[in-house]
Amino acid sequence: MLDVTVIDDPAAAEASLDPVRARLLAALAEPASASTLAARSGLSRQKANYHLRALERHGLVELVEERRKGNCTERILRATAASYVISPTALPAVAPDPDRAPDKLSARWLLALAARLVQEVGTLIAGATAARQPLATFAADSEIRFGSAADRAAFAEELNGAVTALIAKYHDERAEGGRPHRLVLALHPSVTRHSEQHHSEQYHPEQHHPEQTSGQTKET
Template structure:
């Protein structure tokens, strides 16, 4: 029987932490909030199915994604995978020095920020092509600045921010179909020095 996807999963092993810090693997997991095949994920990320399949096997071995079924596509059987959780949190109990854990958290977040920004750019270009074909493409974006004085305030902000967004998305999530699915990508990061 298929287990429900967890809201959060605490990463307590260095192996799992390393897996998540690979930007492509992090992006693969982000695509697997719903069951999908290697071919589907590859199309979403603009990668080869073979490359995605290789990373899926590594993620499955590390216990971060799970096989959830199969389906027949023409004369092939595709294996469906899904992430074990919606969000992953690096546990303080990782057998690493605290400064190493913090560095991993920071680097992982920055790597994910880069991957997310590339994804937004790629998706926007595809949508621009559709709008050139006289198709109306509804979209929205928001840019704000917030001053967060210290680590404690930053952590509290991120926790509340995440909870509010998850609650909002849950409130508006209905039965999925191709025409009604919108992507919500949000980021919080320090203003770069210029």
């Protein structure tokens, strides 16, 4: 079972969003049969089988083994992943496009970048899995507490300058066998229990804003 996988097919996304099927997917973190799941969920065996067939048809669950149980053959299934992310490609007509949102200081532009990240990394993972090859990626996650909005703006400017210098140092258009890589930087307030209550108090847009860097966000 994979730790996480991306759903990019519209029909598979629709199947996974059904509340009953979502509960069955969660229950199938451990292999189980339709009769076992029916007993746990309060569904009839026929209803459980109906939902499981739909999930299996879309590659969200897989057959682990078949067991003889009296005169019947019991199918043992499990989820193909512990968790799922729905790619924007599942909604192609309305998928976010960073090129349509030119305001690089906008939180919505950041969201469009995040959507593209899900789409592209999901595609890369699928290709690497099919080819049985590792996928070279790097990610870092951290939290920083700023004393003021001015400090945050200064940090974003310095971060952008440092990254720009690194790009200039390592970017090589002429390298034979080189491969382009996408770099995404994001900075946003942490989500806490009180973040909604104090959101408007912490960083008012009018408190900063000379033209800053593409790595900075503003609340929208």
